[in-house]
Amino acid sequence: xxxxxxxxxxxxxxxxxxxxxxxxxxxxxxxxxxxFRQDPGKGLTSLLLIQSxxxxxxxxxxxxxxxxxxxxxxxxxxxxxxGDSATYLCAVGEYSGxxxxxxxxxxxxxxxxxx
Amino acid sequence: xxxxxxxxxxxxxxxxEKVFLECVQDMDHENMFWYRQDPGLGLRLIYFxxxxxxxxxxxxxxxxxxxxxxKERFSLILESASTNQTSMYLCASSFPGQGGNEKLFFGSGTxxxxx
Numbered sequence: 001x002x003x004x005x006x007x008x009x010x011x012x013x014x015x016x017x018x019x020x021x022x023x024x025x026x027x028x029x030x031x032x033x034x035x036f037r038q039d040p041g042k043g044l045t046s047l048l049l050i051q052s053x054x055x056x057x058x059x060x061x062x063x064x065x066x067x068x069x070x071x072x073x074x075x076x077x078x079x080x081x082x083g084d085s086a087t088y089l090c091a092v093g094e095y096s097g098x099x100x101x102x103x104x105x106x107x108x109x110x111x112x113x114x115x
Numbered sequence: 116x117x118x119x120x121x122x123x124x125x126x127x128x129x130x131x132e133k134v135f136l137e138c139v140q141d142m143d144h145e146n147m148f149w150y151r152q153d154p155g156l157g158l159r160l161i162y163f164x165x166x167x168x169x170x171x172x173x174x175x176x177x178x179x180x181x182x183x184x185x186k187e188r189f190s191l192i193l194e195s196a197s198t199n200q201t202s203m204y205l206c207a208s209s210f211p212g213q214g215g216n217e218k219l220f221f222g223s224g225t226x227x228x229x230x
Contacts, residue, residue: 031217032217034218034219036221041203041224041226042223042224043119043205043221043222043223043224044205044207044219044221045221046218046219046220046221049218089157089158091158091219093217100146100163100165100171101146101165101209101211101217102160102163102173103148103160103219105157105158106157107155107156107157108157
């Protein structure tokens with residue numbers, strides 16, 4: 001069964017710093033990988049989706065990379081801002097034997113950006 | 116923009132009550148999902164549906180059932196609510212893409228408390 005791990009569980013950085021969030025998964029036969037942001041008490045917002053054939057995706061100050069063979073993904077946030085404070089979740093997409101698409105989530109990294 | 120709407124933001128119910136959580140999406144998505152999110156356990160898949168009247172069990176279906184009579188609406192039912200079902204419930208939808216492009220869109224969540 002797929003397992004997704006995110007390290008660290010929490011991270012605190014000063015404003016303006018560049019940072020990297022890590023995600024690892026146990027089964028490399030994935031279909032895609034998504035990074036989400038969750039604000040306290042709210043739903044999840046999709047940030048980036050990397051298809052299994054891709055190595056990275058970029059959106060503004062965010063860059064996500066994928067190394068399927070090693071079972072790893074990173075989310076790079078440049079020039080962090082207090083508004084980036086949130087929990088970031090990594091999720092691996094797979095197709096089950098029955099042909100249905102499912103996501104397996106990590107437990108998230110809680111990021112605090114200190115002004 | 117895709118909109119996934121969950122009918123209640125907060126809900127308080129008594130043990131033994133039958134509880135309905137409603138989710139509606141406006142983008143004609145075929146796939147819909149129900150997750151619960153608990154501190155320390157992350158998001159866990161309860162049920163999902165890839166077409167009208169179709170449903171599949173996720174990782175933790177016990178104590179829950181679902182209904183999908185129309186494509187845009189996916190309901191989660193707690194037949195007899197128990198205190199261990201106190202949780203944040205998140206609904207999501209996606210369109211079955213090609214090439215690994217199935218991006219999930221989440222609702223804002225329903226915080227259910229069972230007393």
